[in-house]
Amino acid sequence: MTQMEDNLTATAEPGGEELWKNGSPNLRLLQEIDVRLSVEVGSAQLRIRDLLNxxxxxxxxxxxxxxxxxxxxxxxxxxxxxxxxTVGGRFGVRVTDIVAPGERVKDI
Incomplete structure (x- = not known):
């Protein structure tokens, strides 16, 4: 296992969040990567004819x-x-529950 894999594995363990906050050298590099954050209100399945209407x-x-x-x-x-x-006339999202890291991995 590489040093980076060791560090990433450690973050999934209790107390591992501290690695992200304190920033080992490898994790500090990752902190600068942009991610797309999106919020889903809900979804619907439509037939094409309904969509066209x-x-x-x-x-x-x-x-x-x-x-x-x-x-x-x-x-x-x-x-x-x-x-x-709402934050200064814009929409925002207040995080109320974090998905467990093990649950996130199941989606991949």
């Missing part, structure tokens, strides 16, 4: 209940649940 004012019912936690993804991997907030 959408127009201004159309409503598409999503598969999630109002007030249910939102899914927060990092590069397409579910990492957390959250709720919508």
């Amino acid at each position: 959408l127009n201004e004012g159309s409503v598409v019912e999503l598969d999630r209940q109002a007030g249910a936690p939102l899914d927060v993804f990092a590069n397409g991997t579910l990492i957390a649940k959250g709720e919508v907030v």
Whole structure:
């Protein structure tokens, strides 16, 4: 196992978060990599004919209940649940629950 793999493995263990915060040399390099963070309110499956019939004012019912936690993804991997907030006139997300690292790996 390489030094980087050792460090990454350590972060999945209890207390391993400290490696990210304190920053071993290899992990400090990773901290500068950009990731795409996205939030999913819900989804819907439509037939193409229904999609083509959408127009201004159309409503598409999503598969999630109002007030249910939102899914927060990092590069397409579910990492957390959250709720919508506004920050200076913009939408934001307040993280309410972090997905366990073992659960994140199952999605890959």
